Amino acid sequence: MPRRIVIGIQGVGHRVIDSVWRLGYAARFFTLTLLKSGASIRRFSLIIRELYFTGVLTMVIILVSGLFVGMVLGLQGYETLQKYGAETAVGTLVALSLVRELGPVVAALLFASRAGSAITAEIGLMKATEQLEAMGMMAVDPVARVVAPRFWAGVISMPLLAAMFSTMGVFGGYLVAVVLIGVDEGSFWSQMQSMVDFRFDIVNGIIKTCVFGVAITAIAVFEGYDAQPTAEGVSGATTRTVVTSALVILGLDFVLTAFMFRGVG
Amino acid sequence: MTTKALVEIKDLNFSYDERAILKGINMTMPRGKVIAIMGSSGCGKTTLLRLIGGAVTPSSGHVKVDSQVVHELSRNELFLLRRKMSMLFQFGALFTDLSVFDNVAFQMREHTNLPESVIRDLVLMKLHSVGLRGAHNLMPAELSGGMARRIALARSIALDPMLIMFDEPFAGLDPISLSVIGNLIRRLTEALGMTSILVTHDVHESLKIVDYVYFISEGVITAHGTPAEVRESASPFVHQFVHSEVNGPVPFHYPAETYATDLNLESSVA
Amino acid sequence: MQRATMDLWVGLFVIAGVGALLILALKVGNLGTYNEAKxxxxxxxxxxxxxxxxxxxxxxxxxxxxxxxxxxxxxxxxxxxxxxxxxxxxxxxxxxxxxxxxxxxxxxxxxxxxxxxxxxxxxxxxxxxxxxxxxxxxxxxxRFLFDKASENSDGDGEDDSRL
Structure with missing residues (x-):
């Protein structure tokens, strides 16, 4: 029995050391990506191509989900608020929840599962089929040519996608509250505008999405580059991208929210 | 004679996780020749190519390419050297997100400032030399295995390298594509005046096209010679390899306890 | 996918994203009604x-x-x-x-x-x-309690004077 415990403790220690080692490797890889970004930013057509895959192809799911989330918020918000005779505040409720929290977080989760996993799978597959090594043998650095453009495309698309999500959400809330239920349109918008502050709510929301964008794409490109070059390795890496991204998004969201909205409102 | 050699390998040792993969390899590869490195699967042939390309560092000894010691080069010098050599990977390793045309144009666009019209002409020339000019609009997913290998070959000669390394160029090909690739390797080596290193276990096809053969077994060179010498070789290993016999110096059975012990026959008898 | 088509889609994507940001700023937020700069x-x-x-x-x-x-x-x-x-x-x-x-x-x-x-x-x-x-x-x-108390004490005084 004590032997088992010793082995168990050793196992835990081994895992901890292993994850710290991996974290260090990931940080080194992230720095490397940033250092080698110069070339890909100068050749912007590379980033445009990746913007198509990370941005344009994620747009549909973002727009549709945003619309539905906004409609649900509108419906639930109305149900609760009308008990206090404050149904005109439903616009404020929808807009604030979306701009501060749901927009950045849900859009980031969707982005991680749609675009993040695709980035990991693509890079992992390129590694498994020796494309990255072939590139290296052609004297082209795969980090600069493959990783950096995908990273920057992700960082650029994330805030835009989150903004689309929030806008669609507000529109969904408007559809349900004003068009369907019949809340007064004027007070819907004016209450929203008087309560949503550009600097504190919208800019903070955008900062959040930028941070999420960096985190998700950094995780995605690292997992892809670090994947075992086999079919199982790539599928495992893809799963890890989605799981790790989701945890990191929610954790970062708490930290950022605590920083931004502390002592305000 | 030695000064004319493009690749010189001297007392090369390489271990991976304390497992010795290559032990004291010495080779000389003269310019303008096709050299084959043969051996059974997993004997360190591919590792040898990676050492020549500078992808891994030897434990001791050195590889000289064009009189430069590969593992002592700085990163930039290594990249400069790599522009003059290329490697054809086992399954081609074509970039799946680029069309055939863009695959062949890849190095030209990365390393030169040629105008797009010149690149177009060059790419079509390279594709023509492998007989696939008509396929330039296809994506790699639409190609058969043999075609992909030929496109990869066109890509690897894009910048007219002095050295091409082929990693299992014949693996998984039908007999027709196999001899097409074999002929192309021979013809292009002569036409472009380059040196080719073939890592393969396809004896018959490669003996037809190469100038010199090295046999590697368990990390050491067991035999070498011209194809004619190899065919007549008295070495039991080469004989087994060339005539594809099941048993010989390379045993059919992986080392194990005696069959009887493993099946618990001896204890029951005793 | 042709390069030009891709560029077009990416262009639309960026326009949609920036448009969404503008809508958030002007229609949802208060940037339109209140400008910190001035x-x-x-x-x-x-x-x-x-x-x-x-x-x-x-x-x-x-x-x-x-x-x-x-x-x-x-x-x-x-x-x-x-x-x-x-x-x-x-x-x-x-x-x-x-x-x-x-x-x-x-x-x-x-x-x-x-x-x-x-x-x-x-x-x-x-x-x-x-x-x-x-x-x-x-x-x-x-204040309300204090006022009440002083009112009462005034009242008490009156009562006293009556006596």
């Missing part, structure tokens, strides 16, 4: 600010004319110094009266400005001299 600051010292928070609106006649940007405790006068960012379009006379009010029974607190009759206008950085503190419920109850 503003001036006023300071008011209040004995008690109650539950006033940073970002609370500054209203005059019910119209939002500015926002509270900073609240500090002043060690000179031992009261609260409230800094307000005022919209440049609205100017107020020097004898403007500032009070802390509550919107509705349970609503948020805001600063209400009542214009006076002075000819000179308040300039950026000026101090509003006439202020009125927030109504604090405990104080109100306390």
């Amino acid at each position: 503003s001036y600051t006023l300071v008011g010292n209040f004995e008690n600010i109650g539950g006033l928070k940073i970002r609370a609106p500054v209203k005059s006649a019910g119209v939002v004319v500015g926002r509270v940007t900073d609240i500090q405790f002043s060690m000179k006068s031992f009261d609260a110094a409230v800094t307000m960012n005022m919209d440049n379009r609205y100017q107020f006379p020097k004898d403007t009266f500032a009070s802390i009010l509550t919107s509705g029974l349970l609503g948020e607190q805001y600063v209400g400005l009542a214009a006076g009759g002075d000819e000179g206008m308040l300039k950026s950085g000026d101090k509003i001299m006439k202020t009125n503190s927030a109504l604090v419920l405990e104080d109100m109850i306390g």
